[in-house]
Amino acid sequence: MSTSIGLGLPASPPPVLAPRRKTRQLMVGNVGVGSDHPISVQSMTTTKTHDINATLQQIAQLTASGCDIVRVACPKTIDAEALPIIAKKSPIPVIADIHFQPKYIFSAIDAGCAAVRVNPGNIKEFDGRVKEVAKAAGDAGIPIRIGVNGGSLDKRILDKYHGKATPEALVESALWEASLFEEHGFGDIKISVKHSDPVLMVEAYRQLAEQCDYPLHLGVTEAGPKFMGTIKSSVAFGALLSQGIGDTIRVSLSADPVEEIKVGDQILQSMNLRPRKLEIVSCPSCGRAQVDVYKLAEEVTAGLEGMEFPLRVAVMGCVVNGPGEARDADLGVASGNGKGQIFVKGEVIKTVPESQIVQTLIEEALRIAEEQGLEEIEGTKAEVKVTQ
Numbered sequence: 001m002s003t004s005i006g007l008g009l010p011a012s013p014p015p016v017l018a019p020r021r022k023t024r025q026l027m028v029g030n031v032g033v034g035s036d037h038p039i040s041v042q043s044m045t046t047t048k049t050h051d052i053n054a055t056l057q058q059i060a061q062l063t064a065s066g067c068d069i070v071r072v073a074c075p076k077t078i079d080a081e082a083l084p085i086i087a088k089k090s091p092i093p094v095i096a097d098i099h100f101q102p103k104y105i106f107s108a109i110d111a112g113c114a115a116v117r118v119n120p121g122n123i124k125e126f127d128g129r130v131k132e133v134a135k136a137a138g139d140a141g142i143p144i145r146i147g148v149n150g151g152s153l154d155k156r157i158l159d160k161y162h163g164k165a166t167p168e169a170l171v172e173s174a175l176w177e178a179s180l181f182e183e184h185g186f187g188d189i190k191i192s193v194k195h196s197d198p199v200l201m202v203e204a205y206r207q208l209a210e211q212c213d214y215p216l217h218l219g220v221t222e223a224g225p226k227f228m229g230t231i232k233s234s235v236a237f238g239a240l241l242s243q244g245i246g247d248t249i250r251v252s253l254s255a256d257p258v259e260e261i262k263v264g265d266q267i268l269q270s271m272n273l274r275p276r277k278l279e280i281v282s283c284p285s286c287g288r289a290q291v292d293v294y295k296l297a298e299e300v301t302a303g304l305e306g307m308e309f310p311l312r313v314a315v316m317g318c319v320v321n322g323p324g325e326a327r328d329a330d331l332g333v334a335s336g337n338g339k340g341q342i343f344v345k346g347e348v349i350k351t352v353p354e355s356q357i358v359q360t361l362i363e364e365a366l367r368i369a370e371e372q373g374l375e376e377i378e379g380t381k382a383e384v385k386v387t388q
């Protein structure tokens, strides 16, 4: 948690594992992408894009959960026809995701989308259309994402690499397409080289990062259901972000896209790449626990969900590590004998029976937020600035 400073000075930036890799900068609508900007979190709608109301409704939910940029699929003409209204009414920048049909690239640009994602591996005669695409995107002032994917790699490259979507193959495909855009004077490009295997994905991005200065959009593609996808994305993004690689991220889950945003946001918070909000420190419980730690931790987490205020709350099962962790947190409980010692800023303020621990922690959290809210919120804003 940021420390309150009474002199009106911004809080120091929290430590990060590595400085960001320097990239060229570009704008996706009003969101800056590149090393001078915070890492943004993206997701993709799961509605039929031509169902404009449903799509805008889901975009609103994603926006409320903290999504910075949203991508929408455009498989049919009716979807392309819906893009102007969606792009106009969406509160966050909309990227049109184009596969197979080059004509939809131009529809998306004309529709006012903030960027277009193209998959050079499956767009018909893509290389021959690059000049037109570069001109249209350049005239509209929007960037292009070259989105290479292990599952739909350009056949020529796949043949060269004996049918295997190796890291080298993914990188070669992406840089080849980027070079075609550059030949036509277009450099507003970001790149993704997604693979469903996190190890291959990490290696591909590492190689790509060494060979270019394009901003990189990280993703483990087809990562799986919520549990597995969260783990795969977290380890892969962690490996790359810890080396300063990555400018936007998308966690792909077979789940509600709002979950993707929550996971992505938490990954960035965990690495100090976004200001931390609510952080629950809870012990795993063991044979020494004298209260139901799982229940307590779940109830406290649920009771404080959505809190924007940076607050570290410790929920500990006994007196072995309990007092230490509870003291280090802004707020905490060290339990024992069916009771809980409540700590606020390192001091025991009261001892309550187990049945009142959750309610007391929630009340104290709200009281701290109310008392220090303004100062801490200002501190949070300062952190956002310095972590850019």
Ligand code: SF4
Pocket: 283, 284, 285, 286, 287, 288, 289, 290, 316, 317, 318, 319, 320, 321, 322
């Ligand atoms: S705090 Fe106590 S109950 Fe929790 S894991 Fe540590 S020793 Fe076990």
